[in-house]
Amino acid sequence: MELVRQARRVPVSAALTRLYADYQQERWRLLGDAAENSPFVFVNLYRSPLGTAMRPDGVEELFERLSRDAGIKATPHTCRHTFATHLVRAGVDRDVVQELLGHASPMSTAIYTHADWSDLQAAVAAIDPSRRVAGAP
Secondary structure (H helix, E strand, O other), rough: OOOOOOOOOOOHHHHHHHHHHHHHHHHHHHHHHHHHOOOOOOEOOOOOOOOOOOHHHHHHHHHHHHHHHHHHHOHHHHHHHHHHHHHHOOOOOOOHHHHHHHHOOHHHHHHOOOHHHHHHHHHHHHOHHHHOOOOOO
C-alpha cells in the first residue's frame, strides 16, 4: 500500500483554535521574531534546533513525556483512534469520518473506530423484546 501525502484542509473546533493561539504566544515568547518568519505550523520550542519544523520523532518524544507526566499511556496515533471513535459515537456519517481522517478506503477508517461496553449494551438494548411495542414485529 502506498501512502500519498498531500496538503488538505481540515476543519478545527473553536477550542482547538484557542489552544493554537496559546501555542503561538508561547512560540513568540520563546523564539521572538524568528517565530513570525517560520512557515511551519508547529516548531521545536524546547528541543534543538529551536524554531525548526517539529519532526515526527519530536512529536513522539513530546507525547511520551506528556503522557508519562499525566500518568496515562497515549501516543499521537491514540488521538486519531479516539477522534474517530468519538465522531462515530456522535452519529457522524462514516464517509465524513473517512474524509476527516484522510483515508482513501472505508476499511482503513474501520480500524480506527472502536466499540466500548456502553456501545455493546446499547446494541443489545435496541433489540430487547421487553422494549417492543405491542403488535410490532
